[in-house]
Amino acid sequence: MFHYEAVCYHCKKVFKVYEGSPKYKIVKEKKTKMFCCEDCDHKIRLAAIKNFFR
Numbered sequence: 001m002f003h004y005e006a007v008c009y010h011c012k013k014v015f016k017v018y019e020g021s022p023k024y025k026i027v028k029e030k031k032t033k034m035f036c037c038e039d040c041d042h043k044i045r046l047a048a049i050k051n052f053f054r
Ligand SMILES: [Zn+2]
Pocket: 008, 009, 010, 011, 012, 013, 036, 037, 038, 039, 040, 041
């Protein structure tokens, strides 16, 4: 399966973005250099929800 490698700006880990995933198009078109792995994406989303309900 074809994939791109991107560095997560949050944990600095290299992660793979597979063809067909929501991030693939963003990475492919290089719309942003702020890539975030799935783990951090999830953490950030949870933190945002917690802050929202505080
Ligand atoms: Zn990360």
